[in-house]
Amino acid sequence: MPITKDAVTAALAEIRTPDDGNIVSRDMVRALMVEGDSVRFVLEAPSTEIAKVMEPMRAAAEAAVAALPGVARVQAVLTAPTVDKAPPSLKIGGHPKPQEGPMRVPGVRQVIAIASGKGGVGKSTVSANLAVALARQGKKVGLLDADIYGPSQPRMMGVNKRPASPDGKTILPLQAHGVTVMSIGLMLAEDKAVVWRGPMLMGALQQMLGQVDWTHHAGGPLDVLIVDLPPGTGDVQLTLCTKTLLAGAIVVCTPQDVALLDARKALDMFATLKTPVIGLIENMSTFHCPNCGHEAHIFGHGGVAAEASRLGLPFLGALPIDLDTRLAGDGGVPIAAGEGPMADAFTELALRLIGDGLA
Secondary structure, eight states: OOOOHHHHHHHHTTSBOTTSOBTTTTTOEEEEEEETTEEEEEEEOSSHHHHTTOHHHHHHHHHHHHTSTTOOEEEEEEEOOSSSSOOOOOOOOOOOOOOSSOBOOTTBSOEEEEEOSSSSSSHHHHHHHHHHHHHHTTOOEEEEEOOOSSOOHHHHHTOOOOOBOTTSSOBBOEEETTEEEEEGGGTSOTTOOOOOOHHHHHHHHHHHHHTBOTTTTTSSOBSEEEEEOOSSSSHHHHHHHHHBOOSEEEEEEOSSHHHHHHHHHHHHHHHHTTOOEEEEEEOSOOEEOTTTOOEEOBTBSSHHHHHHHHHTOOEEEEOOBOHHHHHHHHHTSOGGGSOSHHHHHHHHHHHHHHHTTOO
16 A cells, blocks of 8 residues: 555654644654665754754654555655744745746646636636545645736635745645645735736746745645636746647636737737647526526627537536635635535536646
8 A cells, every 4th residue: 555645744743842732733843755675754843942842752753754554665854944033035026037948837737727718717717626626536736826917816725824844945835624825924914016017027927937846745746736817818838838848738718809809919919929729618607596596698608609619629617606615715615625516516627627637
């Protein structure tokens, strides 16, 4: 039976701390790696003074993991900050670094962009739920919130801690619902506006792609990185498509003609930049009244499917307007993390991507 990170984490959670917690809940376990029958991890003390009395705890943690079935070797290293202070400040945003052509994101096998021609069509909701649905299928998944002017993934994924930077260069992302998460919104106050020109945006995107340790929580390369793009056809889209090797893009749209006009511009942008389009999703397709069960097509119906057919692109599915989906996003627990018809819809979408070799 293969050793899993969950089993190792559960064993480590049995090691208590003096403040009635455990070394997992107190966020002391770092760089957990499982390779065959070998397990390695770092036990990080809050300070050098505390580290001096933590050797018994380190030994107990090592012994607890060694007792797991199938574990042949365990290496637990005790460490502490060299100076008792906050991690170095990491400045986000600046002039982009010169780059000859599209490059792979370090620690990531595939990158999928989620785009829209206009705002308000549910692109970020689709991004968050698709990431969670893929993670529930056993994939190692990252979610990059590249909507720099309007980052919403910290709220949708329920994360608000500032990412650490142990050396002032590498960014350690957060994790929620089995997904590795990074967003410019994690680096700023929630109500603080980003007032940047194009070069700052491009530099920030390059930093979040290239300086984030995407393997930090996954224990190895991510199978797929979902990039939640800002709406429209601006600097962020141009930078991503020309500087990063993409598996493709998914375009989210609502059924009405006004939204389709903007979606066509997004599709034309991807064609111009020679970025493959994986398919189209029709969001807010129908509304099911919770009281009488009547189905209403508030924004029309079928327009995105017809557009996909006209362009010869895959139609990936239609998602209804759903109150629970909105409440789940506002509450920081994407609906794909639970059970029900909407979770099933995102699972079907995830399975399609997996079947096509895109995740």
